[in-house]
Structure formats: C-alpha cells, structure tokens
Amino acid sequence: MKTKDFSVLIVVIMIVAMMIIPMPTLLLDFLLIFNICLSLLILLVAMNSKEPLDFSIFPTALLITTLFRLALNVSTTRSILSKADGGKVIETFGSFVIGGNPVVGFVVFLILVVIQFIVITKGSERVAEVAARFTLDAMPGKQMSIDADMNAGLISEQDARARRRKIEQEADFYGAMDGASKFVKGDAIAGIVILLINVIGGFIIGMVIHGMGFAESASTFMLLSVGDGLVSQVPALLISTATGITVTRAASDGNLGSDIMQQVFSYPKLLYVVAGTILILGIFTPIGIFLTLPVAGVLSIGAYTMQKAAKKEELINEQMEMEEVEKDHGSPEKVVNLLPLDPLELEIGYGLIPLADQKQGGDILDRIVMIRRQFAIELGLIIPTIRIRDNLQLPPNQYVLKFRGNRIADGEVYLDHFLAMTQGDEDSGIVGIPVVEPAFGLPATWVNMEEKQKVELMGYMIVDPPSVIATHLTEVLKRFAYQLLRREETKELVDNLKQTHPNLVEELVPNLLSVGEIQKVLQNLLREQISIRDLAAIFETLADYAIYTKESKVLTEYVRQSLTRQITEQYAENGVIHVLTAGATLEKGISDYIQQTEAGIHYLSMDPQMSRKISAELQDQIERVVKAGSQPIFLTSPNIRMYLKQFVDKIMPNVPVLSYTELEPDIEIQSIGVVNI
Numbered sequence: 001m002k003t004k005d006f007s008v009l010i011v012v013i014m015i016v017a018m019m020i021i022p023m024p025t026l027l028l029d030f031l032l033i034f035n036i037c038l039s040l041l042i043l044l045v046a047m048n049s050k051e052p053l054d055f056s057i058f059p060t061a062l063l064i065t066t067l068f069r070l071a072l073n074v075s076t077t078r079s080i081l082s083k084a085d086g087g088k089v090i091e092t093f094g095s096f097v098i099g100g101n102p103v104v105g106f107v108v109f110l111i112l113v114v115i116q117f118i119v120i121t122k123g124s125e126r127v128a129e130v131a132a133r134f135t136l137d138a139m140p141g142k143q144m145s146i147d148a149d150m151n152a153g154l155i156s157e158q159d160a161r162a163r164r165r166k167i168e169q170e171a172d173f174y175g176a177m178d179g180a181s182k183f184v185k186g187d188a189i190a191g192i193v194i195l196l197i198n199v200i201g202g203f204i205i206g207m208v209i210h211g212m213g214f215a216e217s218a219s220t221f222m223l224l225s226v227g228d229g230l231v232s233q234v235p236a237l238l239i240s241t242a243t244g245i246t247v248t249r250a251a252s253d254g255n256l257g258s259d260i261m262q263q264v265f266s267y268p269k270l271l272y273v274v275a276g277t278i279l280i281l282g283i284f285t286p287i288g289i290f291l292t293l294p295v296a297g298v299l300s301i302g303a304y305t306m307q308k309a310a311k312k313e314e315l316i317n318e319q320m321e322m323e324e325v326e327k328d329h330g331s332p333e334k335v336v337n338l339l340p341l342d343p344l345e346l347e348i349g350y351g352l353i354p355l356a357d358q359k360q361g362g363d364i365l366d367r368i369v370m371i372r373r374q375f376a377i378e379l380g381l382i383i384p385t386i387r388i389r390d391n392l393q394l395p396p397n398q399y400v401l402k403f404r405g406n407r408i409a410d411g412e413v414y415l416d417h418f419l420a421m422t423q424g425d426e427d428s429g430i431v432g433i434p435v436v437e438p439a440f441g442l443p444a445t446w447v448n449m450e451e452k453q454k455v456e457l458m459g460y461m462i463v464d465p466p467s468v469i470a471t472h473l474t475e476v477l478k479r480f481a482y483q484l485l486r487r488e489e490t491k492e493l494v495d496n497l498k499q500t501h502p503n504l505v506e507e508l509v510p511n512l513l514s515v516g517e518i519q520k521v522l523q524n525l526l527r528e529q530i531s532i533r534d535l536a537a538i539f540e541t542l543a544d545y546a547i548y549t550k551e552s553k554v555l556t557e558y559v560r561q562s563l564t565r566q567i568t569e570q571y572a573e574n575g576v577i578h579v580l581t582a583g584a585t586l587e588k589g590i591s592d593y594i595q596q597t598e599a600g601i602h603y604l605s606m607d608p609q610m611s612r613k614i615s616a617e618l619q620d621q622i623e624r625v626v627k628a629g630s631q632p633i634f635l636t637s638p639n640i641r642m643y644l645k646q647f648v649d650k651i652m653p654n655v656p657v658l659s660y661t662e663l664e665p666d667i668e669i670q671s672i673g674v675v676n677i
Contacts, residue, residue, distance in 0.1 A: 375477065
C-alpha cells in the first residue's frame with residue numbers, strides 16, 4: 001500500500017480517536033485553525049473547478065470534513081465542560097468577534113445556522129437531487145448519441161469509451177452529492193444541539209463543580225459555548241457554500257471568477273443604466289448624492305473600460321481571421337490530408353436521409369451497431385466504423401457501400417414502401433415496384449401500406465426499408481470479411497489475446513510466425529465463414545504445426561481440423577448434416593494433379609479439359625440441390641478439400657466444402673448425392 005493510502009487511513013483513525021481521547025487546548029487551537037484553512041481550501045477549489053467532475057472526490061471530502069468538525073465539537077465540549085477553558089481560538093471568537101456579549105453571539109450563531117441550513121444546504125440538496133434524477137434519465141439518450149457519433153465516424157472508439165465513462169461518473173457524482181448534502185444538513189442540526197448542551201450543561205457544571213456564582217457561570221459558559229459554535233459554523237458555512245457551488249455548475253468554460261466576469265459583465269451598456277438608476281436614487285431620495293455618486297462613478301468607469309477592451313479584442317480577432325484567410329489562400333493545399341481512406345462508407349441519396357436522422361425516427365445507426373456486435377459474436381471480427389454520408393449525386397432512393405473508396409454493393413429502397421417476398425411463385429396481381437432483393441437475389445416487390453395488408457394475407461414476407469439495408473450490409477460484409485482483417489487489425493487481436501494468454505502468444509509470435517503469416521491464416525478462415533473468435537484454440541494449433549510448415553493454406557487446414565466442434569455445430573441441423581460426397585474418381589482426378597515446388601508449397605496444375613469436366617459436374621449437382629430447396633454442402637477427404645473449394649468458388653462462392661476430419665464423430669452424415677467424373 002502506498003504512503004498516500006496510509007496517510008488517509010491515519011487521518012480517519014485520528015478523527016475517530018479525537019472523540020474519545022481528551023486533547024490539550026493548544027492542540028485544539030491548532031486543529032480549529034486547520035479546520036478553517038481546510039474549509040477555505042475546499043471552497044476555493046470548488047470555485048476554480050471547470051466542471052463538477054474536476055472535483056469528483058468532493059462527496060467523500062464532505063463526509064470526512066463533517067466528521068472532523070464533529071470530532072472537534074466533541075473535544076471542545078469536553079474541554080469547556082471539564083476545564084471551563086476552550087483555548088485561545090474559542091476565547092477569541094467569544095470575546096473579540098462578538099464583543100463579549102453572549103446574547104449577540106447567540107443571535108449571530110442562529111443567523112449563520114439559518115443561512116446554512118435553510119438557504120444554502122436546502123437549495124444544494126434540491127439541486128443535487130434533481131441533477132441526479134435528470135442525469136440518470138438522460139443516460140440512455142446520451143449513450144445512443146455516442147453510438148451514433150461513433151458510427152458516423154465523428155469520434156473514435158477510444159473517444160466513445162471516454163465519453164461513456166464520463167456519463168457514468170456524472171451519474172455517480174450527482175447521486176453521491178444527493179446523499180452527501182445530508183451530511184451538511186445534519187451538521188447544522190448537530191451544531192444547535194451541541195450549543196444548547198454546552199450552555200445548559202456548562203451553567204450547571206459551573207455552579208455545582210467549579211463553585212461559580214449564577215452570573216459568573218452563565219457569562220463564562222455562554223461565552224465559551226457561543227464562541228465554540230461560531231468556530232464550528234464558519235467552516236461549516238464555507239463547506240456548504242462549496243457544496244452549493246459544485247452542484248450548480250451546470251456548464252462553464254473556466255473557473256467561477258472568469259465565468260462571472262465574462263457572463264455578468266459582458267454588457268457594458270447595462271452598467272450605464274445601473275449607474276444612472278443609482279444616481280437618480282441619490283438625487284430624488286433622502287439617501288443623498290454623496291453616497292450614490294461614488295458608486296455610480298465606479299460603475300460608469302468600469303463600463304467605459306470594458307467597452308474599450310471589447311473593441312480592442314474585436315479588432316484583434318478580425319485581424320487574426322484576416323491573417324488566417326490570407327494564410328489559407330496564400331499557402332498550397334495540403335494534399336496529403338486527402339490521401340487517407342475510410343475503411344467502410346455508406347453513402348445514401350437525399351431521399352434516404354431520414355433513415356440516418358434519429359430525430360425523424362431513423363434507426364439505421366442502431367442497426368449498424370447491432371451488425372458490428374453480430375460480427376464480433378459470430379465471426380470474432382471487429383468491423384471498422386461505418387461512416388454514413390449523404391451523396392447528392394446518387395439517385396434519391398439509392399445507397400452505396402464502399403470499401404476503401406471502392407463500391408462493393410448498392411441497392412435501392414423506398415421509404416414509404418415495404419419489400420414483399422415469397423418462396424413460392426410470384427403473384428402477378430400484386431401492385432408495386434418489381435425488383436430483385438439485394439442481399440440474396442430473390443424476386444421481390446415494393447408495395448405501399450395499403451397493398452402490404454393484402455400481401456401479408458397471401459403469405460408474403462414483409463421487410464421494412466431499414467431491415468433491407470441492414471440485411472444487405474450484413475451479407476456483403478460477410479463476403480468481404482477476410483479483406484477487412486488487415487495487419488493492424490490482426491495486431492490488435494494478437495495484443496488482446498496476449499492479455500489472457502501471454503505464454504501462448506510469446507511462443508508463437510514472432511518466434512514461429514509473423515503477424516502477416518497469422519493474418520493469412522485468419523483470412524483463409526474468414527473467407528469460408530469460419531469464426532476466429534476462439535483465437536486461443538487457433539493459436540495453439542498454429543504453435544503445434546508452424547514448426548513443420550509456414551504455408552498458410554496447409555496451416556489453415558490444420559486449424560480447421562482443430563475446430564471440429566465449431567464447424568459441426570455451424571452446419572449440422574438436429575445432429576444431422578446433409579452433404580454431397582466427393583466420389584473416388586473425383587478425388588483421384590484432383591489428387592493426381594497436385595504438385596509441389598522446391599520450397600514445399602503445394603498447388604494444383606490441371607489441364608483445361610479435366611478442369612472443365614469437374615466444374616460441369618459440380619455445377620450440375622449444385623443446381624440440383626438448390627432447386628430442391630436445400631443448402632449444398634460438399635464433403636471430401638482432407639487432402640483435396642482446399643483444391644475442391646477452388647472449383648466450387650468459381651460456381652457459387654458461399655457453398656461450404658468440408659472434410660471428414662472437420663466433423664465430430666457422433667454427427668450423422670446423410671449423403672444426398674455422390675459427385676464423380
């Protein structure tokens with residue numbers, strides 16, 4: 001534990017000890033002066049804080065100072081009642097400050113308590129309560145605003161995390177202030193009770209124990225009690241004022257002094273009006289001009305000085321703006337700022353702007369957030385922030401998805417329509433705009449609200465425009481997921497895994513494989529929609545086989561074989577998987593053409609006639625299964641799996657090709673066809 005931690009613990013223990021152990025009057029004098037200094041310091045810090053979170057420890061400090069002040073009250077009460085002596089500080093407040101008149105001192109004490117308890121503390125308590133309630137109610141909206149700014153590319157993920165953390169701290173702070181203001185309220189009540197105890201108890205003890213007369217006992221203990229009360233209430237008043245200042249600082253650009261000078265005295269002409277009013281008050285009332293003229297003169301001089309300063313500042317700002325304009329026009333444009341490309345951009349026509357405007361009910365930003373979360377869960381890939389921009393050059397209802405400045409997908413949606421799709425035959429009687437559904441290429445029709453009710457009864461599936469865009473984006477990003485994983489993103493995944501599996505990462509990187517070689521393996525997995533979320537299992541397999549080969553395709557096959565449970569669960573339904581099995585002639589036809597270079601890299605070298613023959617047979621089988629309404633999945637031996645996948649990708653890229661070693665032994669395999677040549 002650090003020295004600072006020990007110091008705070010020792011201070012708290014000493015405060016508690018003060019309530020039990022008698023203190024000498026000299027030490028009490030020192031602690032009373034220290035209490036006033038500490039309260040004044042807290043008040044000054046509260047005044048100079050730009051925002052409440054700059055003094056986030058204030059609720060705890062309020063508790064500690066209140067406890068310290070009450071401990072001092074206990075110690076001074078013990079000293080007053082037992083010795084009839086409270087020390088120099090209390091004696092000074094009782095004699096010099098209130099002129100030795102206990103009645104006047106008692107009235108002053110009551111006024112301070114009323115100011116603190118009814119005015120400052122009551123108001124601070126209400127402000128803190130309302131601020132805490134409003135802050136909690138506004139948290140969901142603020143969180144959505146942060147997500148929207150991050151999806152629009154206005155802030156980074158680090159900025160978003162910092163802003164979310166600040167929102168949480170604000171809620172915690174105002175909630176703590178709501179409770180901490182009760183300390184000040186209780187302290188004021190305790191001050192009144194302690195004063196009465198000191199006066200009544202001291203009067204009795206003075207006559208019974210110290211042998212004083214009635215008048216002497218009343219004068220002595222009344223003076224000491226009131227002095228003790230004033231010594232306690234002055235720091236308490238400073239602390240309660242600091243509480244009020246802290247909870248009422250809603251928004252500021254500087255400390256309290258600069259804000260007051262900038263905002264209250266930013267209208268010099270109004271000071272002339274005030275000066276004239278004060279001068280007229282002195283002329284036409286018995287107050288007299290001798291009192292009001294100096295005040296009016298000071299206000300007028302201040303207004304004149306502020307006007308000159310404002311004009312000077314305005315001239316300086318205009319000169320700086322002119323210099324900036326001249327600098328911009330005189331210097332060549334920094335073309336280098338135009339070079340960076342956004343990883344992903346979604347451009348929309350002006351007719352689709354309401355989809356991105358939350359004020360108009362648009363939720364496309366929230367849907368993009370869900371897409372990014374879906375990719376993180378399903379594929380283990382962090383999709384870069386998708387920047388949304390309006391493009392007036394596009395048709396009103398068109399949207400375009402760009403990857404590093406290049407168009408990879410586009411489509412059209414109609415805000416006042418719904419997309420109607422069916423798995424059966426299309427009904428020519430439907431009134432609408434016939435289109436091809438962008439995500440899966442199915443025939444569909446955009447229908448209006450009236451036609452929507454009709455097609456729903458006919459069994460059509462109805463999709464709203466935001467869902468059409470979100471589904472299209474999801475399918476396109478799945479197809480290009482492997483391209484989104486670049487060197488920097490791979491390095492982030494490696495660093496993240498290193499926090500939980502440091503020994504595994506140190507064994508593999510960079511001793512066995514570089515970040516670039518790991519990237520190729522992960523890209524190969526993502527290209528076939530295999531999740532890389534279980535990065536630890538992938539790295540363990542790479543560490544086992546990287547000592548034998550560095551070829552990324554071969555390492556990918558080893559990794560796939562280690563993810564049997566994941567792959568089986570991905571493609572099996574109810575413990576059964578329906579596959580197209582590669583026959584013996586097909587496997588032999590491919591394996592005979594596998595060649596190996598001197599560097600140990602395997603590749604397929606096949607004559608065009610055999611290649612066309614295999615492709616034709618595969619296409620026939622795929623079309624047969626698709627027409628039957630099933631998902632074609634090929635199953636083959638591990639030696640030729642990657643080469644068979646090359647043929648299938650040319651026909652239909654999203655068709656999976658699995659090997660026997662990638663499936664769990666307990667899975668039931670049902671063959672729906674054998675592919676031979």
